[in-house]
Amino acid sequence: MxxxxxxxxxxxxxxxxxxxxxxxxxxxxxxxxxxxxxxxxxxxxxxxxxxxxxxxxxxxxxxxxxxxxxxxxxxxxxxxxxxxxxxxxxxxxxxxxxxxxxxxxxxxxxxxxxxxxxxxxxxxxxxxxxxxxxxxxxxxxxxxxxxxxxxxxxxxxxxxxxxxxxxxIDAAPFLRAERKPRHTGEPLRLLAIGMMREGAKLASYRVLAEALDRLPASLRFTLTIAGDGPGRAEVEALLSRHPVTFTGTLAPEDIPALCAAHDIFVWPAIREAFGLVFLEAQAAGLAIVGGDTFGVPDIVAHGRTGLLSAEGDAAAFAANLAALLSHPERAAAMGAAARDHIGADHDxxxxxxxxxxxxxxxxxxxxxxxxxxxx
Structure with a gap:
């Protein structure tokens, strides 16, 4: 046609x-x-x-x-x-x-x-x-x-x-991205991807920072953030208490390998229509901790490929993240289910x-x- x-x-x-x-x-x-x-x-x-x-x-x-x-x-x-x-x-x-x-x-x-x-x-x-x-x-x-x-x-x-x-998505680059193993005793590796601009994006970073501040000190993690923008100074200040690495903006071809080197994708998804990045992260084998916003629950299977909380609820977001940080094996199982989910339904x-x-x-x-x- x-x-x-x-x-x-x-x-x-x-x-x-x-x-x-x-x-x-x-x-x-x-x-x-x-x-x-x-x-x-x-x-x-x-x-x-x-x-x-x-x-x-x-x-x-x-x-x-x-x-x-x-x-x-x-x-x-x-x-x-x-x-x-x-x-x-x-x-x-x-x-x-x-x-x-x-x-x-x-x-x-x-x-x-x-x-x-x-x-x-x-x-x-x-x-x-x-x-x-x-x-x-x-x-x-x-x-x-x-x-x-x-x-x-x-x-x-x-x-x-x-x-x-x-x-x-074109899931092939993410499905074939080789998972970088996490060594025993290493903290779980969190990943967030999002532009740093006023509005919904910065609102998501604020909720993420508040959620991380609420976590018990005994829960260890590292966080990588890919993205940039005029709000970067604010994001850096919000997260200054935590072990964060900022990559800046990456080329699309670099995203599959970045995802495959992490364990959990974290994004509060304020006013997010659905978020292609949720599909990409799942295809690379990451469990999801996200906001239950608009179309996000249509692509993240709550309880199977990730955990979702009400939009803007930092306390609930923190509780979901703590649940996976406390049980790395559950995060790994969700990540494996996420790869299958995208390969079967969203490629x-x-x-x-x-x-x-x-x-x-x-x-x-x-x-x-x-x-x-x-x-």
């Missing part, structure tokens, strides 16, 4: 790394692994940091002009995709292009990773909210990446057009299969719409 792809939140070649960019690239890779031909239809970015009707209407005008230009260019070279797929749609990044192109060429329209915040129906984001809702109404299939988003989308997307697409092949099924449902829904009698 020929698939036209766009990512209004952030183009896939954006120079700033993020989980959003990574997931978008993984979706394209999985579609290609499933045998589809994927073309990036446009790099147009609808996302804006600030709202307001005037700002959003200007983005809409530019988006529709881009759609018109695309349609003309496609016709001039005789190109017609079989389906248009938009990755990551919400009020700050509406999609005007996909619905317009799908209508122009008479093809199915699919949205992967959509979220909806009803409180944005009014206020500075009202125009973008309405545009996102209009795209959802036009879509032949909508996929949320976790159950919490699905619940919000269910108000406007009927069940036959709504699914949860479990997130996935690239799994993602390709689920995406293929999603597209098949979209084609059926599109055909059903086309043959339905006018209301």
């Amino acid at each position: 020929r698939i036209a792809f766009t990512a209004p939140m952030k183009p896939l070649d954006d120079p700033v790394p993020s989980g959003d960019r990574t997931m978008g690239r993984l979706i394209v890779k999985a579609l290609e692994a499933a045998g589809h031909e994927v073309e990036t239809a446009t790099r147009f970015r609808a996302w804006r940091a600030t709202g307001g009707v005037d700002v959003q209407k200007e983005v809409e005008r530019a988006a529709l002009a881009e759609a018109e230009h695309m349609a003309g260019a496609w016709r001039s070279r005789g190109y017609r995709p079989d389906l248009f797929l938009t990755y990551h749609l919400y009020h700050k990044a509406p999609d005007w292009i996909g619905p317009a192109i799908a209508a122009e060429f008479g093809i199915p329209y699919v949205v992967v990773e959509a979220s909806r915040a009803p409180k944005r129906r009014t206020g500075e984001w009202a125009h973008g909210f309405a545009a996102a809702d209009a795209a959802l109404a036009r879509a032949d299939m909508v996929a949320a990446l976790h159950r919490a988003d699905r619940q919000c989308l269910a108000d406007v997307v009927p069940p036959h057009r709504l699914a949860v697409l479990a997130p996935f 690239l092949a799994s993602g390709a299969g689920r995406l293929d099924a999603l597209l098949s449902r979209a084609l059926r829904n599109f055909a059903g719409r086309a043959t339905a009698s006018p209301q």
Whole structure:
């Protein structure tokens, strides 16, 4: 199938790394692994940091002009995709292009990773909210990446057009990363990975620091933190009482070996959609101590591959971490289960299969719409 792809939140070649960019690239890779031909239809970015009707209407005008230009260019070279797929749609990044192109060429329209915040129906984001809702109404299939988003989308997307697409990674580099053994008597090796910037990331570091401060002095550990940013001085100060090594920002190819040299991945996950790093750490054989936030419980099996605590609850986070630090054999068993879990349910092949099924449902829904009698 020929698939036209766009990512209004952030183009896939954006120079700033993020989980959003990574997931978008993984979706394209999985579609290609499933045998589809994927073309990036446009790099147009609808996302804006600030709202307001005037700002959003200007983005809409530019988006529709881009759609018109695309349609003309496609016709001039005789190109017609079989389906248009938009990755990551919400009020700050509406999609005007996909619905317009799908209508122009008479093809199915699919949205992967959509979220909806009803409180944005009014206020500075009202125009973008309405545009996102209009795209959802036009879509032949909508996929949320976790159950919490699905619940919000269910108000406007009927069940036959709504699914949860479990997130996935290219697990191969992590599954084949050779585990670095911990010698008897050595403290358990903790790992955290996260940018150091104001907002949810620094909030997670604050909860992590408070949790570590709560641990009994008898529990020994080392902590490695990969990441950097304008908040690094604050993070260093928060954790100054503990044995911490800061690596700075690492290249993606260095992450599998880093994970494989540790025992437990620790991250409070404040406002985390799901966190690809939870998948990566599990694939490398790490037990998880994390926050029970949004989609995290969809990818971390509480009690089997890790222990989750309520978002922001430093005391509960500390108790879970203490439970594993006190019983290294339990942490090792969870790490082994985590590798199996990712290999079976969240690798690239799994993602390709689920995406293929999603597209098949979209084609059926599109055909059903086309043959339905006018209301």
